[in-house]
Amino acid sequence: xxxxxxxxxxxVQPVGSPLSLECxxxxxxxPNLYWYRQAAGRGLQLLFYSVGIGQISSEVPQNLSASxxxxxxxxLSSKKLLLSDSGFYLCAWTSGPWSYNEQFFGPxxxxxxx
Amino acid sequence: EDQVTQSxxxxxxxxxxxxxxxxxxxxxxxxxxxxYRQDPGKxxxxxxxxxxxxxxxxxxxLKATLTKxxxxxxxxxxxxxxxxxxxxxxxxxxxxxxxxxxIWGAGTKLIIKP
Numbered sequence: 001x002x003x004x005x006x007x008x009x010x011x012v013q014p015v016g017s018p019l020s021l022e023c024x025x026x027x028x029x030x031p032n033l034y035w036y037r038q039a040a041g042r043g044l045q046l047l048f049y050s051v052g053i054g055q056i057s058s059e060v061p062q063n064l065s066a067s068x069x070x071x072x073x074x075x076l077s078s079k080k081l082l083l084s085d086s087g088f089y090l091c092a093w094t095s096g097p098w099s100y101n102e103q104f105f106g107p108x109x110x111x112x113x114x
Numbered sequence: 115e116d117q118v119t120q121s122x123x124x125x126x127x128x129x130x131x132x133x134x135x136x137x138x139x140x141x142x143x144x145x146x147x148x149x150y151r152q153d154p155g156k157x158x159x160x161x162x163x164x165x166x167x168x169x170x171x172x173x174x175x176l177k178a179t180l181t182k183x184x185x186x187x188x189x190x191x192x193x194x195x196x197x198x199x200x201x202x203x204x205x206x207x208x209x210x211x212x213x214x215x216x217i218w219g220a221g222t223k224l225i226i227k228p
Contacts, residue, residue: 092157104160107157
């Protein structure tokens with residue numbers, strides 16, 4: 001069966017510090033991978049998605065970036081965090097390519113920028 | 115513009131009191147509609163996928179239905195453990211960079227009192 005991992009689970013970082021969040025998927029190959037951010041009481045905002053190694057599409061201009069160095073690994077990064085980067089970050093996968101199937105989510109990372 | 119609206123924002127019920135959550139959508143061609151359950155501090159958990167008007171899916175006390183403009187999540191005789199936020203997402207017939215995007219609603223927070 002497939003599983004998706006995210007770490008760390010929680011993170012408190014000062015403004016201006018770097019960020020690296022990691023997501024890995026097990027039990028599938030060539031998945032589509034997604035990074036979302038969820039603000040309190042709001043829906044999910046798609047940040048980045050990837051349909052293959054080295055292929056990244058960005059939905060929202062911001063100080064965040066994403067990379068996919070391996071088939072089942074997706075990394076969210078920032079060189080300098082802003083207060084507005086605080087939120088709940090979710091990684092998701094779906095079978096790809098040309099997928100129209102449901103997305104499955106990881107446990108999330110709660111990021112607080114102080 | 116493609117849009118998904120969920121109502122009500124919050125719903126408080128007594129244990130055993132049945133009700134429905136609404137997800138209305140406007141998209142340029144529906145490819146699929148998805149329901150998720152999200153517990154506080156966790157990633158969304160997939161519940162159902164509906165593809166065409168008239169389709170129904172059931173799981174325990176939950177039943178999802180779909181029309182050409184909206185979907186309902188019916189909860190029959192709910193229990194306190196059904197308390198969660200329920201998210202709706204719609205996939206439109208628009209292919210972007212080899213991926214079909216999801217449009218998310220803001221969710222309905224359901225509270226079941228014992």
